[in-house]
Amino acid sequence: MTITRTTLWLLLLPGVGYLVLFFGLPLVLALLTSLGMGTIGTNEGFTLRHYADLFSDSVYRDGIRYSLYISVAPTLASLAVALPLAVVLQATFPGKKLFLTLYKVPLVVPGIVAAFIVMILFDRGGEMSRILKPVGLSLPKLVRDDWSLGVIIALAWKSIPFMTLIIGGALASIPADLAAAARSLGANRRVVFWQIELPMALPGITAAVLLVFVGSTGAFAVPSLLGPIYPKPLSVWMYEAAYQQNDWGLATAMGIVMSAIACAVLLIYYRLTHGLNRAIGGETR
Amino acid sequence: MKGRWLSIGLYSALALTLLAPMVVAALWSLVDPKGGWFAPDIVPRAISLHHWQAIGLDRSLLNSIGLSVVISLAVTALSGLLALPTAYALAKIPFRAKRAIEMFILAPLIVPGLIVGIGIGYLFFRVGLAYSVPGVILAQTIGTLPFMIRILSATLEAIPADLIFAARSLGATPFKVGLHIVAPLAWPGFIAGGMLTFVSSFEEFEKTFIVGAPQVETLTVKLWAVLGGKVMIFPNAAVVTFIVLVPTVLIFFLAERAMRNDGALAAGMGKL
Amino acid sequence: MVANVQIIGLRKTFGPTVAVDDFSLTVAEGEFVALLGPSGCGKTTVMRMIAGITDPDQGQITLSGQRIDALMPERRHVGLVFQSYALFPHMSVARNVAFGLKMRRQTAGQIAVKVAETLALVDMSSYADRLPRELSGGQQQRVALARAIAIEPRLLLLDEPLSNLDAKLREQLRDDLKALQRRLGITTIHVTHDQSEAMALADRVVVMNAGAIVEVGTPRDLYQTPKTRFTAQFLGHTNIIPARVQFGRMITPWGELLGAAPLGAGAVQLSVRPEDLGLAACDQGAGHVTEVTFLGAEVEHRIAIAGLMLRSRSSGRDAPVHPVGTKVVLSFPADLHHLSQEPAL
Numbered sequence: 001m002t003i004t005r006t007t008l009w010l011l012l013l014p015g016v017g018y019l020v021l022f023f024g025l026p027l028v029l030a031l032l033t034s035l036g037m038g039t040i041g042t043n044e045g046f047t048l049r050h051y052a053d054l055f056s057d058s059v060y061r062d063g064i065r066y067s068l069y070i071s072v073a074p075t076l077a078s079l080a081v082a083l084p085l086a087v088v089l090q091a092t093f094p095g096k097k098l099f100l101t102l103y104k105v106p107l108v109v110p111g112i113v114a115a116f117i118v119m120i121l122f123d124r125g126g127e128m129s130r131i132l133k134p135v136g137l138s139l140p141k142l143v144r145d146d147w148s149l150g151v152i153i154a155l156a157w158k159s160i161p162f163m164t165l166i167i168g169g170a171l172a173s174i175p176a177d178l179a180a181a182a183r184s185l186g187a188n189r190r191v192v193f194w195q196i197e198l199p200m201a202l203p204g205i206t207a208a209v210l211l212v213f214v215g216s217t218g219a220f221a222v223p224s225l226l227g228p229i230y231p232k233p234l235s236v237w238m239y240e241a242a243y244q245q246n247d248w249g250l251a252t253a254m255g256i257v258m259s260a261i262a263c264a265v266l267l268i269y270y271r272l273t274h275g276l277n278r279a280i281g282g283e284t285r
Numbered sequence: 286m287k288g289r290w291l292s293i294g295l296y297s298a299l300a301l302t303l304l305a306p307m308v309v310a311a312l313w314s315l316v317d318p319k320g321g322w323f324a325p326d327i328v329p330r331a332i333s334l335h336h337w338q339a340i341g342l343d344r345s346l347l348n349s350i351g352l353s354v355v356i357s358l359a360v361t362a363l364s365g366l367l368a369l370p371t372a373y374a375l376a377k378i379p380f381r382a383k384r385a386i387e388m389f390i391l392a393p394l395i396v397p398g399l400i401v402g403i404g405i406g407y408l409f410f411r412v413g414l415a416y417s418v419p420g421v422i423l424a425q426t427i428g429t430l431p432f433m434i435r436i437l438s439a440t441l442e443a444i445p446a447d448l449i450f451a452a453r454s455l456g457a458t459p460f461k462v463g464l465h466i467v468a469p470l471a472w473p474g475f476i477a478g479g480m481l482t483f484v485s486s487f488e489e490f491e492k493t494f495i496v497g498a499p500q501v502e503t504l505t506v507k508l509w510a511v512l513g514g515k516v517m518i519f520p521n522a523a524v525v526t527f528i529v530l531v532p533t534v535l536i537f538f539l540a541e542r543a544m545r546n547d548g549a550l551a552a553g554m555g556k557l
Numbered sequence: 558m559v560a561n562v563q564i565i566g567l568r569k570t571f572g573p574t575v576a577v578d579d580f581s582l583t584v585a586e587g588e589f590v591a592l593l594g595p596s597g598c599g600k601t602t603v604m605r606m607i608a609g610i611t612d613p614d615q616g617q618i619t620l621s622g623q624r625i626d627a628l629m630p631e632r633r634h635v636g637l638v639f640q641s642y643a644l645f646p647h648m649s650v651a652r653n654v655a656f657g658l659k660m661r662r663q664t665a666g667q668i669a670v671k672v673a674e675t676l677a678l679v680d681m682s683s684y685a686d687r688l689p690r691e692l693s694g695g696q697q698q699r700v701a702l703a704r705a706i707a708i709e710p711r712l713l714l715l716d717e718p719l720s721n722l723d724a725k726l727r728e729q730l731r732d733d734l735k736a737l738q739r740r741l742g743i744t745t746i747h748v749t750h751d752q753s754e755a756m757a758l759a760d761r762v763v764v765m766n767a768g769a770i771v772e773v774g775t776p777r778d779l780y781q782t783p784k785t786r787f788t789a790q791f792l793g794h795t796n797i798i799p800a801r802v803q804f805g806r807m808i809t810p811w812g813e814l815l816g817a818a819p820l821g822a823g824a825v826q827l828s829v830r831p832e833d834l835g836l837a838a839c840d841q842g843a844g845h846v847t848e849v850t851f852l853g854a855e856v857e858h859r860i861a862i863a864g865l866m867l868r869s870r871s872s873g874r875d876a877p878v879h880p881v882g883t884k885v886v887l888s889f890p891a892d893l894h895h896l897s898q899e900p901a902l
Contacts, residue, residue, distance in 0.1 A: 015371025026404030093288030101541045108533045110488035117306045177643035180610045183630035184637035185657030218397020255400035
């Protein structure tokens with residue numbers, strides 16, 4: 001079966017072409033606009049003014065920092081739950097099949113719904129504080145609080161099943177013989193996990209961490225509903241710049257900065273895990 | 286029995302993190318407006334279907350439900366159609382630029398949805414697709430297509446080339462091979478991809494909000510309107526929450542049953 | 558350090574299927590024993606229970622007097638080599654071999670010496686820094702073997718270690734394995750479905766079928782004087798001939814075997830290896846040739862006689878070839894063998 005170049009490109013065209021047209025093109029337009037050369041807003045010729053505005057304003061600098069905070073914190077929180085959960089789910093227990101379906105429900109719950117649930121449970125006067133009050137306990141402020149704990153809870157709650165699913169898949173694909181071999185060589189369960197299973201599952205863990213991180217970076221609805229009045233994440237400022245102030249140059253500059261941050265984190269993380277990924281690459285590609 | 290305590294622990298955690306919030310949300314949707322529900326009451330004074338009835342009479346909500354379903358179905362179909370040939374090429378044909386193309390396909394997952402939304406929103410504004418249902422469908426497909434391509438190509442990759450050669454040598458045309466060999470074996474991938482696409486379209490907010498709102502009001506946009514406004518009406522939000530959740534969770538359960546395991550989903554996303 | 562093994566009444570079920578039933582075996586210090594049987598006969602399950610990967614339902618396993626069946630696998634001090642090699646893909650060859658030593662908290666110096674020594678033993682010294690996926694199958698299996706013997710195990714368990722290799726390499730590695738085992742004197746239990754491998758390597762072969770031991774013996778005894786039809790047929794080819802002993806005479810379906818020493822009583826089943834069955838052309842012969850196959854080293858004739866289909870093999874350049882249809886008489890070895898544990902037909 002020989003496939004000509006034409007056939008190949010015809011096969012690739014629908015998917016790749018669509019993304020070039022509706023993803024690549026707008027992104028290029030956004031980049032141009034942020035540099036003052038766009039067709040969005042006024043064309044003023046090449047300038048770095050919008051980036052200068054962005055970085056000189058402490059409000060936006062706080063925004064960048066806050067955006068990073070609300071993507072790193074939920075990612076770490078989810079990982080702290082998802083990794084042990086994925087390990088535990090490799091064992092057999094009664095009702096496993098049902099559990100494997102049920103735990104994934106938050107995967108399909110919209111972020112706004114997650115935010116609403118956090119509100120009714122954890123806001124001051126929410127259900128949790130009502131239940132705890134008669135016992136003499138009180139909750140710290142969790143909604144619109146300085147540490148954005150509510151935002152973190154909502155984002156992590158939504159990401160845990162996704163992470164567990166991917167890490168669990170990576171763990172399950174490790175041949176059982178490897179663990180048996182390690183045990184016979186004198187490694188106990190803990191050592192097998194840290195030295196054999198964890199390094200081998202690293203590509204899956206990497207993928208899960210990155211996807212959750214990126215998903216939280218651009219989160220808009222959840223921090224808008226649950227986050228503090230100040231600082232606001234860059235995504236919220238971007239929306240306001242574009243649709244309330246009509247300052248498209250600034251809005252697109254923010255978008256490009258956020259994308260750049262996501263890409264940078266991706267690259268750094270890749271670097272850090274590269275050696276191991278490559279070693280295992282022969283097995284998992 | 287082995288693993289009984291594990292089972293008890295896991296199900297308790299599930300009850301606390303999943304069931305309990307749903308119960309509270311359900312109580313909110315059932316609050317009787319005459320009694321209200323104020324602190325420190327742990328349960329509402331009185332319960333009624335008042336808010337459900339009110340919402341049921343709200344034509345705009347019924348429209349939102351229909352609209353969300355139609356948009357999600359369209360996005361799923363469009364993603365599947367666009368993804369299949371590309372996924373096949375990535376899975377089965379070796380070529381030099383493959384790695385680069387795989388990276389490019391992943392890019393929409395890396396760039397935050399709001400940015401994609403603002404970029405595409407402006408483009409659509411210029412070509413007259415803004416605030417239209419087709420515009421929303423096209424915008425959502427940007428986010429779902431990468432998942433669909435990844436999952437389908439992982440599934441197709443797992444089908445041994447020998448099977449296809451064997452079928453061809455037995456006299457099957459490429460079309461018949463696709464129909465009788467590839468399609469039945471790739472079925473779990475289609476289900477997984479289709480489910481993920483439908484659900485992520487149904488719950489998509491950012492791109493829909495920017496491209497479509499306020500003219501195109503899907504359920505999540507509606508929920509935003511109920512929650513994000515100056516006055517928050519918890520009981521109404523609770524009702525809309527259930528209206529969003531019931532179909533998503535239902536589809537999710539059906540797809541889970543059809544898939545039988547997470548293989549296809551995890552294989553598609555388990556590496557970057 | 559090398560241990561003897563005593564297994565008593567081992568039993569394991571998976572749901573309704575009985576994988577292993579009433580398995581008892583004693584292995585002497587330094588002995589090489591092969592568990593031989595078709596796939597699904599329970600041999601791998603036995604090995605996994607000895608290693609501690611699978612828990613037995615019943616029975617006990619003792620290494621030099623110490624009960625090990627309740628010990629964690631890491632406490633058993635048993636070396637394990639898999640068909641799949643099971644090398645840790647993210648560790649170099651040297652780190653794979655060092656793994657078990659690190660678990661025993663040896664010093665870096667001790668480990669380095671031992672790793673170098675063991676890799677030299679399996680002829681892999683120059684590959685110490687490679688990753689497993691950069692090695693061929695045969696090389697990977699050498700590393701797996703080195704990793705298992707580096708910890709100086711009391712017992713070495715080999716689970717079809719040669720099955721993933723091609724024929725030439727398999728023979729080479731088989732010889733190396735045997736030499737190594739003799740040299741180190743490690744008690745070894747080798748699981749295989751390949752009868753020639755079992756016979757070439759083992760001091761004693763344990764033939765298994767359907768979860769139970771069929772017969773135990775040296776390769777020579779099992780081949781030449783099998784007690785059961787299963788063993789006779791699983792180890793090479795054989796001709797099974799139903800016969801009757803009457804008034805001191807051996808009666809076959811086609812008549813009396815003249816000069817045969819009478820064995821057993823009443824109905825018996827004779828087992829005659831094809832290479833022991835002689836053949837001569839004779840117009841009055843009761844059998845005739847139905848097929849002739851040239852096998853290189855040997856010529857095989859198939860003979861139809863009294864409703865039976867028998868094989869005869871002769872070797873050497875000058876081995877006679879009888880065309881299809883030739884009438885033949887058969888000649889039998891003087892010491893006829895019958896399957897003593899088989900019920901008569």
